[in-house]
Amino acid sequence: MASSSRLLALTLAGAVVVATAGCAPxxxxxxxxxxxxxxxxxxxxxTPGKLTIATDQPAYEPWFAKDKPDNGEGFESAVAYAVAExxxxxxxxxxxxxxxFDTAIAPGPKAFDFDINQFSITDERKRAVDFSAPYYxxxxxxxxxxxxxxxxxxxxxxxxxxxLGAQVGTTSHQAIVDVLKPTSKxxxxxxxxxxxxxxxxxxxxxxxxxxxTAFYITxxxxxxxxxxxxxPQVGAPEAFGLLLDxxxxxxxxxxxxxxxxxxxxxxxxxEEKWLAQVAGAAELR
Amino acid sequence: MARxxxxxxxxxxxxxxxxPSEAQRRRSAYRHRQTxxxxxxxxxxxxxxxxxxxxxxxxxxxxxxxxxxxLDPAIARDALPAVxxxxxxxxxxxxxxxxxxxxxxxxxAVLRTLRGxxxxxxxxxxxxxxxxFRGLPLIIVLYVLTLGVPGLRLQGMPPALVLxxxxxxxxxxxxxxxxxxxxxxSVHPSQLAAARSLGLTYRxxxxxxxxxxxxxxxxxPLLNDVVALQKDVxxxxxxGPIDAVRAAQIATAQTFNYxxxxxxGVLFVLLAIPLIAVTDWVTxxxxxxxxxx
Numbered sequence: 055m056a057s058s059s060r061l062l063a064l065t066l067a068g069a070v071v072v073a074t075a076g077c078a079p080x081x082x083x084x085x086x087x088x089x090x091x092x093x094x095x096x097x098x099x100x101t102p103g104k105l106t107i108a109t110d111q112p113a114y115e116p117w118f119a120k121d122k123p124d125n126g127e128g129f130e131s132a133v134a135y136a137v138a139e140x141x142x143x144x145x146x147x148x149x150x151x152x153x154x155f156d157t158a159i160a161p162g163p164k165a166f167d168f169d170i171n172q173f174s175i176t177d178e179r180k181r182a183v184d185f186s187a188p189y190y191x192x193x194x195x196x197x198x199x200x201x202x203x204x205x206x207x208x209x210x211x212x213x214x215x216x217x218l219g220a221q222v223g224t225t226s227h228q229a230i231v232d233v234l235k236p237t238s239k240x241x242x243x244x245x246x247x248x249x250x251x252x253x254x255x256x257x258x259x260x261x262x263x264x265x266x267t268a269f270y271i272t273x274x275x276x277x278x279x280x281x282x283x284x285x286p287q288v289g290a291p292e293a294f295g296l297l298l299d300x301x302x303x304x305x306x307x308x309x310x311x312x313x314x315x316x317x318x319x320x321x322x323x324x325e326e327k328w329l330a331q332v333a334g335a336a337e338l339r
Numbered sequence: 340m341a342r343x344x345x346x347x348x349x350x351x352x353x354x355x356x357x358x359p360s361e362a363q364r365r366r367s368a369y370r371h372r373q374t375x376x377x378x379x380x381x382x383x384x385x386x387x388x389x390x391x392x393x394x395x396x397x398x399x400x401x402x403x404x405x406x407x408x409x410l411d412p413a414i415a416r417d418a419l420p421a422v423x424x425x426x427x428x429x430x431x432x433x434x435x436x437x438x439x440x441x442x443x444x445x446x447x448a449v450l451r452t453l454r455g456x457x458x459x460x461x462x463x464x465x466x467x468x469x470x471x472f473r474g475l476p477l478i479i480v481l482y483v484l485t486l487g488v489p490g491l492r493l494q495g496m497p498p499a500l501v502l503x504x505x506x507x508x509x510x511x512x513x514x515x516x517x518x519x520x521x522x523x524x525s526v527h528p529s530q531l532a533a534a535r536s537l538g539l540t541y542r543x544x545x546x547x548x549x550x551x552x553x554x555x556x557x558x559x560p561l562l563n564d565v566v567a568l569q570k571d572v573x574x575x576x577x578x579g580p581i582d583a584v585r586a587a588q589i590a591t592a593q594t595f596n597y598x599x600x601x602x603x604g605v606l607f608v609l610l611a612i613p614l615i616a617v618t619d620w621v622t623x624x625x626x627x628x629x630x631x632x
Contacts, residue, residue, distance in 0.1 A: 219579060223592030241499075241579030242589065248486060252579060255489040257499055 092307035094142030099167045099304070105143040107134050108166035111152040116269060116333030117172060123150045129328035130170045133189050136320055137168075137296065140311035159183055164299040168308055172266055175295040183300055186308040188293035189321055194229040195268040195335055196260045196282040197253070204259045205280055210234060210338050213282070217241065219249050219258035225289045226262040233288050234262070250276060264292065265335060283338035284330065411598045418590040418599035425586035426606050432504055432572040432582075437565050439508035444515025449545065451516070452523050465516070472513035477571060480506040485578030503575030511568050518560050522553030555625060562618035566611055583607070 100106050109130065112121045119127035126135050126145070138148045151166055158169045161182040168186070175185045196213065198205045204216045213234055219241035220226040230240040241258050243249040250271065253261045260282060263271065272279045296312065298305050315321050329335050359367070396402060450458075450465040472480070484506040485499045526549045534544040554561075576585035583606060587599035 222585065222588055227589065228593070239581065242576070242581055242585055243579060244577050248577060251486045251490070252499070255486065256492065257486075257489055257579065 092141065092310060097141065097304065097307060100165075101149070104147050104149050105138050105141065106149045106151055106165070106167045107138070108151045108153040108158065108164075108169040109134075109171045110155050110158075113171075114269075115273065116328060124148070127328075129190070129324060129333075130172070132324045132328055133315075133321065134170045136315055136324065137189075137308060137311045140314055141307060158297055161300065164302075167298070167302075167304055169297040171297070172294055173297045174292045184298040184302050184305040185295035186298065186305065187312045187316070188295050189312050189315070190294040190325065191287060192264045192266065192292040192294065193335075194226050194233075194262055194285040194288060195265045196234070196262055196285065196338070197268050197272055197276075197279050198260045198282050199253065199256070199276075200278055200280045202256075202259050204282055207282060208336065208338070210285070213260065213338070216259040217257075218260045218262060219243060219252055220262040221246050221249055225291065226264065229285045229288045230262055233285050246271075253279065265329065268335065269333065281333075281335045283336045285338055407596075409597045409601055411596055414590075414594055414596050414598040415602050417594075418587065418602050421586040421590055422583050422599060422603050422606060425581050425583035426603070426610070428500075428580060428582050429569070429572050430610070432500070432507070432575060433565075433569050436504050436507040436511065436572055437568055439504070440511035440515050440564075440568065441561070443508055443512035444517075445519050447512060447516035448519030448523060449550075451520055454541075469513045469516050472510050473517070475510070477506070477510045477574060478577070480510050481574055481577060484509075485575070499578035500575060500580050503578050503580070504572075507568065507572055507575070511564060511571075514564050515561060518557050518564065519553065522557035523549055525556055526552050555628075558625060559618055559622040562614065562621060566614050566618065569611060569614065570607065 094103075107123070109118065109123050113123050113128075113130075115128065117128050117130040119125060119131065123131050123134070126132060135145060135148065138145075153164075153166060153169055153171075155171055155173075158164070158166075158171065159173065159179050159182060170189075173179070173185070174192075175188060179185070196204075196216075196218070204213060207213055207216075210233065214237055216234075216236055217238050218230050218234060218236050220230055220243070222242045222244060227240065227242060230236065241249075241252065243252065246261075246263060246267065249258070249261050249263075252258050254276065261271075262285070265284060268281050272281055296308055298308060312321075326337075330337055399405075447465045447468060450461050451469070453462060481503055484502045488502060489496050489499070530548055530552070531544060534548040535541075539547065573582040573584045576582045581589070583603045584600075587603040590599035591597055
């Protein structure tokens with residue numbers, strides 16, 4: 055009787071030890087103190103010699119094309135390959151993996167070297183993950199119904215007589231007031247949903263939203279709407295960054311690669327090619 | 340008074356200066372002391388409460404931050420023109436909607452008091468209207484009229500502002516109709532009987548006997564509803580137009596400082612003061628008239 059209870063106690067104690075070990079905080083990668091070498095051979099990627107890049111499933115247009123990140127088409131796919139190339143990885147050395155948006159920004163071990171999925175850089179997210187330097191600054195965009203008088207207009211001057219609307223307190227509203235400066239007062243709505251209704255009703259000619267939202271609205275919500283064009287940058291834009299594990303040793307190298315691409319004007323070209331030309335969000339000048 | 344009169348009787352003969360009695364002097368001295376005492380007590384308690392409020396407010400740990408984000412004079416000055424511009428929309432809309440709602444309310448109230456079986460559908464419709472629009476949240480009426488109705492894409496659809504005004508008239512018309520009806524029903528039946536016995540028709544009775552009394556009686560609650568309407572007209576902004584509160588919201592979003600809301604709030608109170616003063620004056624006058632003064 056006595057021995058069996060001792061056995062039980064031992065078993066319990068053992069279980070507690072195992073459980074505690076299981077709950078112990080995982081070792082987080084420590085930031086590299088020395089100046090990191092960004093040569094391909096010394097990069098501590100998940101699979102040595104390969105670069106694992108993640109995005110969500112499905113990967114939406116125009117960020118990717120046909121839900122195939124590895125075809126190099128679409129803005130983010132092109133950016134990912136450009137960054138890989140800067141780091142010294144050939145196309146064949148890039149492996150794609152699929153990670154849900156929410157999983158990627160949550161703390162915890164990562165199944166990728168970096169993730170590209172329209173992640174806005176915020177201080178809140180920076181507490182859980184690392185971001186590279188921004189590869190894209192979100193632009194404001196005018197959308198209109200295909201039947202609207204302003205569909206197909208090419209310049210800011212041509213939009214002066216348009217009745218424009220936006221959601222209250224957004225950069226989009228600021229873009230109307232500061233850049234588009236229409237002759238009629240801008241219409242302001244509580245939400246983009248109200249504004250979309252007004253656009254459908256023809257109460258406004260054009261709705262100003264940021265470009266990712268514009269793609270979503272014209273692609274999925276109001277299929278009879280189209281993008282008129284992108285407005286020059288205004289205010290403090292949202293910035294998209296490549297997402298890495300917290301304190302990843304790769305962060306400085308990836309940031310460096312993005313910085314070089316920005317300086318060389320490659321990112322600008324990719325944005326022009328994939329967002330303005332292929333996706334039809336022309337620049338309003 | 341009675342004592343002074345007795346003294347006055349003697350004064351008519353000798354014109355002697357009136358000397359109040361010892362008791363009277365003691366009484367007035369006591370009254371004087373009491374007056375001074377109450378003034379002092381009132382001043383003291385007001386000062387104590389005021390100090391307490393000021394100390395509680397300014398001594399609060401977050402007071403500095405609250406003052407910065409709600410009472411910044413520079414931001415108030417910057418936001419004032421935009422908020423005033425928005426307030427002008429409120430004022431115009433208020434005037435139009437108040438007139439519209441008063442007329443609609445009166446018509447509905449008169450329709451609801453029509454007698455006779457032939458008018459049953461009219462009465463039922465009027466009652467249905469007051470039931471529906473008093474029960475329906477204003478914001479939903481606004482959504483349906485300003486974002487729903489234009490979706491019909493009919494010819495000559497008025498702008499969102501007019502449709503929003505219509506929503507306000509419909510909603511407030513329902514309340515005002517019930518106030519008018521209460522006024523009409525408060526007129527004593529003997530008044531009607533007297534009017535009819537003088538040979539006045541139903542219409543003449545309503546026009547010359549019932550409505551003048553009814554409207555006078557319900558003037559204070561009517562004006563009260565107009566004051567409430569003044570604050571609600573701004574809700575039209577959900578359809579796009581920029582009213583005072585919306586202008587403040589935009590200014591707040593630009594600076595992340597809530598001072599513009601306070602500016603709008605102060606302007607609304609200033610706008611309401613004349614209306615409220617008129618309401619009080621009308622109430623007082625009605626009370627005086629009723630007591631036969």
